[in-house]
Amino acid sequence: MxxxxxxxxxxxxxxxxxxxxxxxxxxxxxxxxxxxxxxxxxxxxxxxxxxxxxxxxxxxxxxxxxxxxxxxxxxxxxxxxxxxxxxxxxxxxxxxxxxxxxxxxxxxxxxxxxxxFALAEAHLGSAQCADSDTSVVFGVIMGTGVGGGLVVNGELISGVHGIAGEWGHNHLDDSGGLCYCGKVGCVETIISGPAIEKYYFEQSGTKHSLDKISHLSENGDDHAQRTMKRLHHFFGQGIASIINIIDPNVIVIGGGVGNVDSLYLEGLIAVSQHIFSPTLKTRILKPALGDxxxxxxxxxxxx
Ligand SMILES: [Zn+2]
Known part of the structure; x- marks a missing residue:
């Protein structure tokens, strides 16, 4: 057969x-x-x-x-x-x-x-469940590193250098310090999992996982709340820069940081505050396919 x-x-x-x-x-x-x-x-x-x-x-x-x-x-x-x-x-x-x-x-x-990741989520994952136009889908990875991929009308866009979607090495804020890529203040130095945990450690003198920091924040821990507030703010700035350029129908957030529930509440408010539009229509979703x-x-x- x-x-x-x-x-x-x-x-x-x-x-x-x-x-x-x-x-x-x-x-x-x-x-x-x-x-x-x-x-x-x-x-x-x-x-x-x-x-x-x-x-x-x-x-x-x-x-x-x-x-x-x-x-x-x-x-x-x-x-x-x-x-x-x-x-x-x-x-x-x-x-x-x-x-x-x-x-x-x-x-x-x-x-x-x-x-x-972006191709799979665009064809079989969250974008298909989103009940909306999926002609432009941006898949974000926020984990140990930060990256992404762009799918337009079902096809991946690679770009002339093969780096389309690599927003993790856009400049976000000098406070992130030196990135492994040689530049300073990349998105990855601020909102990757290790970067968030490092910021919390600098504030509190204690090492905790991102899950724990998120949990502590919900329970009123000052250092954790400051860490999460900073994450929401810079997530808003970083994602808004993607929306202002490609204006996607759907953004799917993969990687360990994408599991932080407050990104889909406070994080979305921060995105709304930074985009060049009075309303946020892009659907920002958790992935459907997991690993x-x-x-x-x-x-x-x-x-
Ligand atoms: Zn970098």
């Missing part, structure tokens, strides 16, 4: 996840498998593991992949065709898509994980 399938791989720092879904009804999953990345054993081992995972899924489904989508950290440099900016260091400077094409003998499409968005998005790259 010939079934039309889409194959996706989400290459993470600790795990590689693979999925085979139905091309016509991508919510139907034929196979989903995970293995260890083993990045500490080097790039060649990671390539071999991806090959092994594809082989395993071909055996389970009885189908051969005719194209594979891959979600990775970092960006594929549009000029050198090599990966850069990956927090998994073994990938930087590598031509992962070309190497996988040679290894697997099928076409390979590679995108960063924030773009895969699955990356691997579904990777498969949708080859639809």
């Amino acid at each position: 010939t079934r039309k399938t889409l194959w996706g791989i989400d290459l993470g720092g600790t795990k590689i996840e693979g999925i085979v879904i139905d091309k016509e009804h991508p919510e139907n999953v034929f196979c989903r498998e995970r293995i260890q990345t083993e990045g500490e054993r080097g790039y060649e081992q990671v390539l071999e593991n991806i090959g092994r995972l594809i082989g395993k899924m071909q055996k389970i489904t009885g189908i051969s992949a005719d194209a594979i989508g891959i979600g990775t950290p970092g960006t594929l440099d549009s000029k050198s065709k090599k990966l850069r900016g990956c927090n998994s260091q073994h990938l930087n400077g590598k031509s992962l898509d070309q190497d996988l094409r040679a290894l697997l003998n099928v076409p390979v499409t590679l995108e960063n994980d924030a773009n895969c 699955s968005a990356g691997v579904f998005g990777a498969a949708l790259l080859v639809r």
Whole structure:
């Protein structure tokens, strides 16, 4: 039997996840498998593991992949065709898509994980549940790092440098200090999970997780309330800068910081105060696919 399938791989720092879904009804999953990345054993081992995972899924489904989508950290440099900016260091400077094409003998499409998140949420996730026009969807990742992806009429926009959606390295406020990218005061230095926890520590002298800080704030802790107030303010400024430029129908907020409930109340008020419009019509939503968005998005790259 010939079934039309889409194959996706989400290459993470600790795990590689693979999925085979139905091309016509991508919510139907034929196979989903995970293995260890083993990045500490080097790039060649990671390539071999991806090959092994594809082989395993071909055996389970009885189908051969005719194209594979891959979600990775970092960006594929549009000029050198090599990966850069990956927090998994073994990938930087590598031509992962070309190497996988040679290894697997099928076409390979590679995108960063924030773009895969945006694509999956636009096609199968929150944007589809939002009961509104979804022609322009911006997917935000606010976790250890801050990134994003832009989907217009169902298609990813990569841009001339391959950095479309990378709002995490826009300037937000000098108080964030030096960013790993070499600039000062990037969005990521202010509203990523570690940045929020660092600010709370500087205020209180105590280390707490973001969840705990959020909880303490609700219970009247001064330092926590100041930390959350600052988060709402800068979330408002950061998101408003996205809206003023691309004016999306929907923004989906992924990553650990996106789980903070007050972003959808006080955070939205701050967005309203900073956009160039008297009313906020953009739907700002939590993701619907959870941790699955990356691997579904990777498969949708080859639809
Ligand atoms: Zn930066």
